[in-house]
Amino acid sequence: xxxxxxxxxxxxxxxxxxxxxxxxxxxxxxxxxxxxxxxxxxxxxxxxxxxxxxxxxxxxxxxxxxxxxxxxxxxxxxxxxxxxxxxxxxxxxxxxxxxxxxxxxxxxxxxxxxxxxxxxxxxxxxxxxxxxxxxxxxxxxxxxxxxxxxxxxxxxxxxxxxxxxxxxxxxxxxxxxxxxxxxxxxxxxxxxxxxxxxxxxxxxxxxxxxxxxxxxxxxxxxxxxxxxxxxxxxxxxxxxxxxxxxxxxxxxxxxxxxxxxxxxxxxxxxxxxxxxxxxxxxxxxxxxxxxxxxxxxxxxxxxxxxxxxxxxxxxxxxxxxxxxxxxxxxxxxxxxxxxxxxxxxxxxxxxxxxxxxxxxxxxxxxxxxxxxxxxxxxxxxxxxxxxxxxxxxxxxxxxxxxxxxxxxxxxxxxxxxxxxxxxxxxxxxxxxxxxxxxxxxxxxxxxxxxxxxxxxxxxxxxxxxxxxxxxxxxxxxxxxxxxxxxxxxxxxxxxxxxxxxxxxxxxxxxxxxxxxxxxxxxxxxxxxxxxxxxxxxxxxxxxxxxxxxxxxxxxxxxxxxxxxxxxxxxxxxxxxxxxxxxxxxxxxxxxxxxxxxxxxxxxxxxxxxxxxxxxxxxxxxxxxxxxxxxxxxxxxxxxxxxxxxxxxxxxxxxxxxxxxxxxxxxxxxxxxxxxxxxxxxxxxxxxxxxxxxxxxxxxxxxxxxxxxxxxxxxxxxxxxxxxxxxxxxxxxxxxxxxxxxxxxxxxxxxxxxxxxxxxxxxxxxxxxxxx
Amino acid sequence: xxxxxxxxxxxxxxxxxxxxxxxxxxxxxxxxxxxxxxxxxxxxx
Numbered sequence: 001x002x003x004x005x006x007x008x009x010x011x012x013x014x015x016x017x018x019x020x021x022x023x024x025x026x027x028x029x030x031x032x033x034x035x036x037x038x039x040x041x042x043x044x045x046x047x048x049x050x051x052x053x054x055x056x057x058x059x060x061x062x063x064x065x066x067x068x069x070x071x072x073x074x075x076x077x078x079x080x081x082x083x084x085x086x087x088x089x090x091x092x093x094x095x096x097x098x099x100x101x102x103x104x105x106x107x108x109x110x111x112x113x114x115x116x117x118x119x120x121x122x123x124x125x126x127x128x129x130x131x132x133x134x135x136x137x138x139x140x141x142x143x144x145x146x147x148x149x150x151x152x153x154x155x156x157x158x159x160x161x162x163x164x165x166x167x168x169x170x171x172x173x174x175x176x177x178x179x180x181x182x183x184x185x186x187x188x189x190x191x192x193x194x195x196x197x198x199x200x201x202x203x204x205x206x207x208x209x210x211x212x213x214x215x216x217x218x219x220x221x222x223x224x225x226x227x228x229x230x231x232x233x234x235x236x237x238x239x240x241x242x243x244x245x246x247x248x249x250x251x252x253x254x255x256x257x258x259x260x261x262x263x264x265x266x267x268x269x270x271x272x273x274x275x276x277x278x279x280x281x282x283x284x285x286x287x288x289x290x291x292x293x294x295x296x297x298x299x300x301x302x303x304x305x306x307x308x309x310x311x312x313x314x315x316x317x318x319x320x321x322x323x324x325x326x327x328x329x330x331x332x333x334x335x336x337x338x339x340x341x342x343x344x345x346x347x348x349x350x351x352x353x354x355x356x357x358x359x360x361x362x363x364x365x366x367x368x369x370x371x372x373x374x375x376x377x378x379x380x381x382x383x384x385x386x387x388x389x390x391x392x393x394x395x396x397x398x399x400x401x402x403x404x405x406x407x408x409x410x411x412x413x414x415x416x417x418x419x420x421x422x423x424x425x426x427x428x429x430x431x432x433x434x435x436x437x438x439x440x441x442x443x444x445x446x447x448x449x450x451x452x453x454x455x456x457x458x459x460x461x462x463x464x465x466x467x468x469x470x471x472x473x474x475x476x477x478x479x480x481x482x483x484x485x486x487x488x489x490x491x492x493x494x495x496x497x498x499x500x501x502x503x504x505x506x507x508x509x510x511x512x513x514x515x516x517x518x519x520x521x522x523x524x525x526x527x528x529x530x531x532x533x534x535x536x537x538x539x540x541x542x543x544x545x546x547x548x549x550x551x552x553x554x555x556x557x558x559x560x561x562x563x564x565x566x567x568x569x570x571x572x573x574x575x576x577x578x579x580x581x582x583x584x585x586x587x588x589x590x591x592x593x594x595x596x597x598x599x600x601x602x603x604x605x606x607x608x609x610x611x612x613x614x615x616x617x618x619x620x621x622x623x624x625x626x627x628x629x630x631x632x633x634x635x636x637x638x639x640x641x642x643x644x645x646x647x648x649x650x651x652x653x654x655x656x657x658x659x660x661x662x663x664x665x666x667x668x669x670x671x672x673x674x675x676x677x678x679x680x681x682x683x684x685x686x687x688x689x690x691x692x693x694x695x696x697x698x699x700x701x702x703x704x705x706x707x708x709x710x711x712x713x714x715x716x717x718x719x720x721x722x723x724x725x726x727x728x729x730x731x732x733x734x735x736x737x738x739x740x741x742x743x744x745x746x747x748x749x750x751x752x753x754x755x756x757x758x759x760x761x762x763x764x765x766x767x768x769x770x771x
Numbered sequence: 772x773x774x775x776x777x778x779x780x781x782x783x784x785x786x787x788x789x790x791x792x793x794x795x796x797x798x799x800x801x802x803x804x805x806x807x808x809x810x811x812x813x814x815x816x
Contacts, residue, residue, distance in 0.1 A: 108800075108803055112797055112798070112802070112803070115797060115802055116793075116794065116797055119790070120790055123786055123789060123790055124790075127782065127783070130782075131779070144772065147775055150775065150776065154779050154780070154782070158783060158786060161790070
């Protein structure tokens with residue numbers, strides 16, 4: 001039994017998405033499309049229908065068992081939708097608005113139509129082959145003439161659905177091109193199909209006529225079937241890329257629990273939610289929008305960003321993204337962004353944009369294809385004319401073979417198919433491709449330039465070294481500093497607490513009173529005996545940094561935090577940015593791939609070198625202003641290098657735009673503003689290596705595809721022109737070359753699966769212990 | 772051989788019939804998500 005109050009269904013704003021009102025004899029009739037949850041069979045459909053039929057105000061209720069779709073006609077004057085939903089709820093089913101299904105239904109319809117055409121062509125093809133088979137295997141005259149004629153008629157009947165229905169897309173597209181005065185890919189195909197059918201039909205009904213008595217119904221149906229098969233696979237490929245994230249899209253909740261100012265909770269639909277609202281998200285539910293955590297901590301699953309689901313902890317004040325799951329207990333979240341503004345919506349629109357883009361090689365192929373197609377038509381007409389004078393019976397066959405065999409479908413598919421497959425595969429791993437063209441550029445790159453902060457290093461700091469007053473130990477200093485640091489969320493404080501928890505065994509920190517924070521400077525507190533303790537910058541602690549450095553109590557070119565008591569200096573905590581755990585392996589791998597790795601940092605030379613040296617980076621350019629960074633990248637490019645730039649996408653926009661290919665690491669920057677070609681959402685450096693390898697694999701496949709398509713045409717066109725290629729072989733060859741190109745491209749998505757199972761670091765390595 | 776006059780038209784009708792059955796299966800959504808039935812056992816609702 002389902003006991004919701006379903007008030008959300010009565011919301012007029014909500015209703016217009018799934019309800020249509022129409023005028024009837026007496027008043028209005030509403031027609032709503034709803035989804036029935038919890039229903040699996042025809043018997044369930046009966047239960048729901050009869051439960052609704054008993055309610056007053058219901059004019060008609062129809063449940064479609066397979067799609068779980070309920071079409072409900074009801075009288076708004078006599079009942080409300082929520083009452084009907086409650087009636088259904090009493091039988092154990094839940095009614096949901098159908099809004100997401102409406103969006104998906106377009107695509108479902110398209111796929112169904114494609115599959116339907118493919119199947120009609122397939123079945124007719126099989127049967128036509130059966131009817132044609134006796135003619136191939138018997139000597140002329142072996143079968144009685146009337147039976148031969150009967151078989152031909154049967155073939156003709158079954159070719160009709162293929163002609164009239166299954167070939168529809170080719171004719172439609174050829175007609176569209178024709179009206180615009182162009183010659184498209186489908187023009188020769190359509191002419192070929194038409195000529196074959198007309199000639200075969202004439203031969204069937206008038207075997208003694210000038211068209212001879214050859215029929216090609218088997219070639220025709222087979223050709224259409226294979227061509228449709230290729231189109232279907234292409235459609236699926238496109239679907240998988242654009243729809244790679246679609247499955248995630250459906251996880252946004254339809255409604256959520258909003259807190260009223262007085263602390264009570266109300267259920268509202270997602271559409272009613274506004275920025276600034278505070279919502280409660282229960283365990284197992286998805287967050288309705290991008291927001292800030294108001295509870296102490298939340299455990300979330302951000303598989304939609306990183307491509308892998310393992311729990312991540314977000315503390316109070318941390319950000320959660322729409323569509324990610326709450327794994328822990330109930331969490332209070334303040335909504336910061338909704339709908340189109342959420343990171344999630346941005347990801348989806350980005351992917352859609354990228355998948356409609358035509359890469360350079362594809363445009364080039366199309367440019368070559370257009371004049372090529374004119375040549376094909378001329379060649380076919382010419383060969384028909386020539387053969388007409390030699391042997392009229394073979395004229396049609398030759399022309400048809402030329403028309404069909406030369407279709408450059410494979411050529412135009414070669415590039416986009418491969419790049420789309422790769423983009424889809426990367427998307428499933430949490431890597432977004434903004435331009436398909438970037439695959440080509442990345443495969444040619446020979447130099448990778450990293451930014452330092454937030455790219456090679458994590459965006460948090462660690463305590464690298466502790467220097468203490470004579471007589472003190474590091475543990476004692478940490479224990480004194482920890483209670484102060486605990487009171488603050490500053491990155492340095494967190495680093496101190498983390499270090500304290502790592503080293504201190506058993507002993508808790510000394511209790512302190514009256515802890516106060518001066519933002520940007522430090523903390524002050526009093527211990528139980530009334531002595532004052534300070535933690536923070538040198539100025540905050542009343543210390544002279546230069547003097548401390550001189551006596552070896554501090555370090556010059558690194559950030560430091562100080563602890564001081566009433567007598568002055570107690571300890572210096574030397575801080576360092578933590579190098580990402582996978583940086584070393586990633587850079588080694590890049591070098592093994594033959595790439596040069598540079599570091600371009602705005603930081604001081606000492607800090608940059610300390611990061612770069614152990615990683616084996618070739619060149620370090622430090623203390624670079626944004627202008628200097630641009631200049632340096634331009635200099636590398638002028639030296640003939642192709643440069644890929646890896647940054648965090650926040651501070652290095654111009655440099656990212658200047659480089660040949662750019663990566664944005666992590667999800668700091670808003671996606672719509674980032675200029676990067678690839679966005680690595682997980683922030684793993686190993687993913688950068690992975691994209692480089694994938695790009696090289698993609699271009700390898702593209703080259704294979706182009707070589708195959710060009711080679712195929714070069715060989716088959718002369719063969720067809722001299723009449724050595726029967727129409728069936730032409731159809732088979734052309735369709736097979738398209739299928740081969742698509743199949744080859746699809747290997748790219750399998751490569752990712754293999755790479756993942758082969759143990760490329762799919763799970764982030766543990767955080768490094770501070771040095 | 773006269774039986775072929777019956778059998779061949781019959782086979783044509785049969786093919787059209789099979790196509791009709793497939794049309795019904797397709798339109799009732801049986802091919803929309805082939806994995807769904809297999810995954811159903813894992814679901815709670």
